[in-house]
Amino acid sequence: GQNIDQPTEMTATEGAIVQINCTYQTSGFNGLFWYQQHAGEAPTFLSYNVLDGLEEKGRFSSFLSRSKGYSYLLLKELQMKDSASYLCAVRSSGTYKYIFGTGTRLKVLA
C-alpha cells in the first residue's frame, strides 16, 4: 500500500530549531513536497525535493533520502507565525496523483 507518516504534533520555543520528519512508502516516486497550512487557511507551498540532499530556502530547509524513503523539514529561528500544520506530500511516478501525510501540527511557544 501507499503510506506517508509524520508526527501528529510538535512543540518548540521561539528562536529555536525544529525538524519535522516524514517517511513514505509509495509505488514509485516523482518528487516530495512540503506545504504549510495555518488553521482555516489554504495549504501553501514551501519546498520541493526530487534528488537526494538538502534544499535551503531562507529559514526553511528540506532534506530527502530516496533510498530510505525519508524526508525532513528544518525550520530555523522559529517565529510565532510558524505555528501551523506542515504537510508532506509525495507525487507518484507516471501519475498526477499526490499522496499526502496527515500533517504535523507545530506549536511555537514564546
Place this chain on the structure above:
Amino acid sequence: DVKVTQSSRYLVKRTGEKVFLECVQDMDHENMFWYRQDPGLGLRLIYFSYDVKMKEKGDIPEGYSVSREKKERFSLILESASTNQTSMYLCASRSVGTDQPQHFGDGTRLSIL
C-alpha cells in the same frame, strides 16, 4: 501570484440535496484537483482533471462527480448529499512539469444536515 478561488467558504445543505462546489483558477493551469480534508485523515483526492473535459477518479470518488468544461473552472458535484460528506473541500491547480507545486484555494467548509 496564482489565485485559486472557491465559490463559498461555508455552506450548509440538507441530506439528499444536489450540491455544487465551484473552483476557478487564473493562471491557465492544465491540472486541477478536488480534495477533502478530515481530521486525522489528511487530504484525500476525490477527482482530478489533467485538461479540459478530461477527468480521472481519485481515491474516494464515490458519491461525487466533476465537470471541467473550461480550462479555468473545475466543479465538484455531490449528487445526493449525505451527512458523511460533511468536510472541508479543497480545490488545487498546477501547471505541467514535474517540479510544479499545487496551488490551493481557501477551501469550502461544507455541512450536511
